[in-house]
Amino acid sequence: MELIDQRTKKIMEECKVRARDAGLSFDNETLEYIVTNKDMVDLSPKVMIPTLYDYWVHDVEVLKGHGKYKLYPNNPYETVINSRPAISFYNDNNPDWMNIMIFYHVLAHIDFFQNNKMFENTWNDDFVGKALADKRLIANLRSEHGRWVDYVIEFSRSIDNIVGYFDYISALNYNTKLDPTAAITFYFDVFLQEIVKVPGHEIFKEIERYNNLRDSNKEQAESLFFSEVKSKYPEFQAKFEKHSNKREKEFVDVLQFIHDNSPFLRKESNSWMKLVMNVVRNTSLYFQPQIRTKIINEGWASYWHDKLFRSDPRIAGHEIGYAKLNAGVTALRRVGLNPYAIGLRLIEHVENLANKGQISRDFQVLDSFQAKENFDRKTGKGQETIFELRKHFSDFTLINSYVSQDFVDEHNLFVVGQHLDQSRNVIQYYVKSRKAADYKKMLIDSLYHPPRISVNKAKTSDENLYMVHHFEGKQLIQQFVPDTLLGLEFLWGGQVQLETTDIVVQKPQNQNEKPKYELRKVLYTIKDKKVTKQNL
Amino acid sequence: MSKYLNHIFEKYLNRELSEQDKAVILNEMQACKNLEAIEQEYNKASSKTSFYDFHDLLAFQQFIPPGMDLISALKTLDELLEQDKKREEDGFPRRIRLGKLVRPSKTDKGKVVVVPSTTEPKFYHDDSVTEEEESGEGGAGEGEEGDVIGEQQAQPQPGEGEGQGAGEGDSSDHDVTSEAYDLGKIITEKFSLPNLKDKGKKRSFTKYTYDLTDRNRGFGQILDKKATLRRLVKTNIMLGRIKQNEPFSPDNMLLNPQDMVFRILSREKDFETQAVVFFLRDYSGSMQGDPTQLVTTQHLLIYSWLMYQYQNNVVTRFILHDTEAKEVPDFYTYYSSQVAGGTRVAPAFKLMNKIVEEEQLQVDYNIYVFYGTDGDDWDSDGKELIETLKQTLTFANRLGITVAKNAWTPDSKTTTVEKNIIDSGLLKERADLLKMDAMVATGVSEERIIEGIKKLVS
Numbered sequence: 001m002e003l004i005d006q007r008t009k010k011i012m013e014e015c016k017v018r019a020r021d022a023g024l025s026f027d028n029e030t031l032e033y034i035v036t037n038k039d040m041v042d043l044s045p046k047v048m049i050p051t052l053y054d055y056w057v058h059d060v061e062v063l064k065g066h067g068k069y070k071l072y073p074n075n076p077y078e079t080v081i082n083s084r085p086a087i088s089f090y091n092d093n094n095p096d097w098m099n100i101m102i103f104y105h106v107l108a109h110i111d112f113f114q115n116n117k118m119f120e121n122t123w124n125d126d127f128v129g130k131a132l133a134d135k136r137l138i139a140n141l142r143s144e145h146g147r148w149v150d151y152v153i154e155f156s157r158s159i160d161n162i163v164g165y166f167d168y169i170s171a172l173n174y175n176t177k178l179d180p181t182a183a184i185t186f187y188f189d190v191f192l193q194e195i196v197k198v199p200g201h202e203i204f205k206e207i208e209r210y211n212n213l214r215d216s217n218k219e220q221a222e223s224l225f226f227s228e229v230k231s232k233y234p235e236f237q238a239k240f241e242k243h244s245n246k247r248e249k250e251f252v253d254v255l256q257f258i259h260d261n262s263p264f265l266r267k268e269s270n271s272w273m274k275l276v277m278n279v280v281r282n283t284s285l286y287f288q289p290q291i292r293t294k295i296i297n298e299g300w301a302s303y304w305h306d307k308l309f310r311s312d313p314r315i316a317g318h319e320i321g322y323a324k325l326n327a328g329v330t331a332l333r334r335v336g337l338n339p340y341a342i343g344l345r346l347i348e349h350v351e352n353l354a355n356k357g358q359i360s361r362d363f364q365v366l367d368s369f370q371a372k373e374n375f376d377r378k379t380g381k382g383q384e385t386i387f388e389l390r391k392h393f394s395d396f397t398l399i400n401s402y403v404s405q406d407f408v409d410e411h412n413l414f415v416v417g418q419h420l421d422q423s424r425n426v427i428q429y430y431v432k433s434r435k436a437a438d439y440k441k442m443l444i445d446s447l448y449h450p451p452r453i454s455v456n457k458a459k460t461s462d463e464n465l466y467m468v469h470h471f472e473g474k475q476l477i478q479q480f481v482p483d484t485l486l487g488l489e490f491l492w493g494g495q496v497q498l499e500t501t502d503i504v505v506q507k508p509q510n511q512n513e514k515p516k517y518e519l520r521k522v523l524y525t526i527k528d529k530k531v532t533k534q535n536l
Numbered sequence: 537m538s539k540y541l542n543h544i545f546e547k548y549l550n551r552e553l554s555e556q557d558k559a560v561i562l563n564e565m566q567a568c569k570n571l572e573a574i575e576q577e578y579n580k581a582s583s584k585t586s587f588y589d590f591h592d593l594l595a596f597q598q599f600i601p602p603g604m605d606l607i608s609a610l611k612t613l614d615e616l617l618e619q620d621k622k623r624e625e626d627g628f629p630r631r632i633r634l635g636k637l638v639r640p641s642k643t644d645k646g647k648v649v650v651v652p653s654t655t656e657p658k659f660y661h662d663d664s665v666t667e668e669e670e671s672g673e674g675g676a677g678e679g680e681e682g683d684v685i686g687e688q689q690a691q692p693q694p695g696e697g698e699g700q701g702a703g704e705g706d707s708s709d710h711d712v713t714s715e716a717y718d719l720g721k722i723i724t725e726k727f728s729l730p731n732l733k734d735k736g737k738k739r740s741f742t743k744y745t746y747d748l749t750d751r752n753r754g755f756g757q758i759l760d761k762k763a764t765l766r767r768l769v770k771t772n773i774m775l776g777r778i779k780q781n782e783p784f785s786p787d788n789m790l791l792n793p794q795d796m797v798f799r800i801l802s803r804e805k806d807f808e809t810q811a812v813v814f815f816l817r818d819y820s821g822s823m824q825g826d827p828t829q830l831v832t833t834q835h836l837l838i839y840s841w842l843m844y845q846y847q848n849n850v851v852t853r854f855i856l857h858d859t860e861a862k863e864v865p866d867f868y869t870y871y872s873s874q875v876a877g878g879t880r881v882a883p884a885f886k887l888m889n890k891i892v893e894e895e896q897l898q899v900d901y902n903i904y905v906f907y908g909t910d911g912d913d914w915d916s917d918g919k920e921l922i923e924t925l926k927q928t929l930t931f932a933n934r935l936g937i938t939v940a941k942n943a944w945t946p947d948s949k950t951t952t953v954e955k956n957i958i959d960s961g962l963l964k965e966r967a968d969l970l971k972m973d974a975m976v977a978t979g980v981s982e983e984r985i986i987e988g989i990k991k992l993v994s
Contacts, residue, residue: 091597102596102597147626151628301592329596335674339587339590340595412678413674415675416673416674426687429675429688432681443674446586451660453659475662476660478662480658484659486628
């Protein structure tokens with residue numbers, strides 16, 4: 001692996017100037033490497049990060065093909081590595097014009113990495129450098145503990161898709177001052193609604209009373225407010241105290257919880273395992289934002305490579321070559337999902353809406369189709385808005401907010417269905433739905449979404465780790481549950497339990513009926529490497 | 537097809553079927569009609585693209601992600617197994633999985649490949665349960681809802697491909713055989729299956745001869761070209777003279793004398809083919825899905841294990857049946873044939889008996905029979921079947937029956953086949969010859985399948 005030559009680097013630097021002028025912002029330092037096919041052989045198992053720790057599974061064929069992305073919080077072959085400085089990879093025989101276009105694409109990715117809030121946890125990291133330190137750490141541990149290091153890596157990786165990324169990221173900027181006090185929260189959220197069960201209008205009355213008090217006397221408001229509450233509900237204080245004793249923050253992040261609380265890891269001789277777990281957890285956390293911004297990130301980069309390269313005089317003479325390459329990447333496919341195409345069009349759609357002032361209440365309250373169609377305030381806010389979009393949005397929020405019927409109609413999008421024509425032995429693809437709701441659902445269903453599993457602290461002790469899977473309409477892959485529990489039992493050093501929900505399919509009696517699904521709560525228990533399962 | 541099924545159905549109706557049996561038959565006939573939907577399910581996995589399949593390296597610079605590291609591709613199973621053995625010593629289950637069978641992609645000739653693979657178990661969502669209808673994918677362009685916008689050739693039906701002549705059949709059989717041999721190696725090491733030899737064979741399998749089979753590097757009597765080439769390729773990969781996805785010329789390869797592998801004279805066991813193994817399975821409509829999966833997997837394991845244990849010296853025959861029985865030429869066809877019509881068990885055994893008789897196999901061979909079914913039999917009184925089985929047991933050294941029950945069959949309920957066999961008393965009468973193992977086919981672990989084999993050959 002070697003750096004690009006000085007001449008090409010100069011081209012990159014020129015691209016940076018133009019990209020900055022257009023409003024993109026990124027660190028000045030970047031590294032560009034030429035990669036050969038042989039380099040790819042080494043890099044690809046390591047998610048393109050040359051310094052990632054060694055692990056034997058990297059050398060074996062792992063479950064191939066479809067659904068793979070569900071297992072791993074990363075995209076295996078990225079051109080740009082979100083590190084400081086950012087690293088990107090190039091073929092050694094690209095023509096200059098192609099490199100210019102790719103440089104713009106890369107710079108937009110770097111801009112996205114360094115400005116999108118989802119990546120906030122990676123902003124201070126030289127990840128490649130950190131990975132190198134981790135790699136050395138693991139190599140050192142391996143010389144001391146041999147293959148046991150690999151077991152700890154393996155067992156930690158078995159829950160590296162449940163690392164509490166969103167909790168982590170939301171805590172980064174959370175302003176606790178905005179929270180009402182514990183007593184107020186309890187009174188309105190729990191006491192009135194669940195304990196006394198007063199009707200809704202009385203709750204609103206109470207809220208109004210509280211707000212009025214605050215307006216007149218901010219300092220004293222709460223004590224004044226509660227003096228009346230206590231006379232009306234003498235039991236309040238006792239209930240509140242009981243509640244706050246019981247209520248502790250539930251840990252969502254199973255990996256971290258085990259790291260902090262496992263009696264097995266507490267032992268002096270096992271403390272090195274925690275280091276390994278940290279490496280696995282941090283590596284996973286690092287990749288989390290990337291897989292949740294695939295569409296918006298590729299859309300953003302495609303938007304800018306197109307805009308910047310077409311206004312760059314160096315395109316002269318290569319317009320056709322560019323058009324061909326660009327279309328190959330960003331054209332909507334007749335059948336198939338393409339993150340470049342969908343992302344680019346959504347960003348353009350938002351820009352267009354904002355330019356007309358349509359992202360506003362004034363527009364939303366219109367009910368006449370005609371009035372909506374003609375609504376154009378010519379605000380020119382498009383650019384500004386998409387920069388905001390790039391700062392705050394992820395794939396999910398982008399799709400959920402902006403895939404509308406207008407968007408679907410504008411680009412002639414539809415959900416494809418397929419059925420088999422038995423007589424001719426061909427699969428037929430057909431237009432299944434052109435409804436925005438169906439299209440949106442299809443997009444969202446195809447996004448990365450690991451299960452949400454947390455530790456139930458009340459039921460957890462040194463002898464028993466009790467986890468709860470929060471059911472979201474899909475059961476866990478059952479075949480993997482026992483093996484995963486086995487690793488967790490090792491890390492916890494005792495019994496481990498998982499509460500989850502199975503879907504039991506009831507075959508319909510009549511072939512025309514749809515099968516019925518029954519949800520069944522089950523509890524897996526592993527003790528001494530024996531897994532049992534019981535209904536709850 | 538359905539006309540024919542109706543015909544048979546009516547024939548059985550005349551015999552005063554119980555309501556339950558009628559339901560079973562109707563269920564199966566419906567299953568055949570629903571083949572279309574099932575086929576669709578079968579085909580859909582292959583073509584769908586996901587957002588995460590795309591990446592810049594491919595999109596802009598046409599980097600093809602490398603398949604596998606060349607050196608590790610040359611790694612033998614033994615090295616992987618060695619590593620896995622250590623896991624077991626440390627008290628964790630093995631991670632290298634039994635080989636998977638990969639279907640052909642381009643040619644219509646079937647090739648079975650064993651790929652050692654591993655999985656990383658994690659908690660993650662299972663889409664397969666509730667998504668009865670395919671969730672669809674994205675598309676763009678003209679067309680009303682319901683319009684067909686394109687077609688694609690579905691996977692060729694096995695057996696329909698061209699050139700299934702004898703020559704081709706043989707070569708693909710060879711492929712299965714050598715791969716199955718590798719697979720068999722894993723199984724015996726992993727599960728220590730009992731040797732058939734201990735089962736009271738008529739003659740000993742072993743006598744010794746001297747042959748050029750031991751390998752030696754550097755010198756010897758006869759050059760082992762295949763092994764030499766392997767080493768040669770490996771050396772040249774390491775020297776960077778062979779690169780992935782690039783053509784190379786043998787002229788550029790360096791030959792290290794140490795890479796030459798020779799065979800030298802050694803004492804060898806000499807095997808004579810003395811056993812015929814018949815594999816029979818039900819491929820009727822109700823077998824769709826899990827039961828077929830279970831039976832074919834189990835039979836693959838048995839087959840592989842035989843290949844290994846007897847060094848490719850076992851003769852194998854394959855018979856499929858729905859309402860009719862047919863013999864198929866090789867394991868691949870046996871393994872991959874799609875489900876067909878209704879179920880009558882007796883014809884399969886009849887066909888086998890006929891083959892044995894015509895070829896007088898019982899004179900020279902030990903005869904083993906493995907049969908897999910979901911337990912349905914339209915011929916519910918089973919008289920015909922029991923008669924046929926009795927005849928089979930006159931010559932068979934072992935008849936092993938696996939009943940892979942469908943998920944909708946209650947655990948406790950004995951299926952028609954089970955019932956008939958139990959009622960016949962053959963299980964007790966000929967306990968040394970006849971073994972039966974029943975399980976619900978859904979979600980069966982590899983261990984359970986192996987346990988089943990143990991039971992069948994115990």
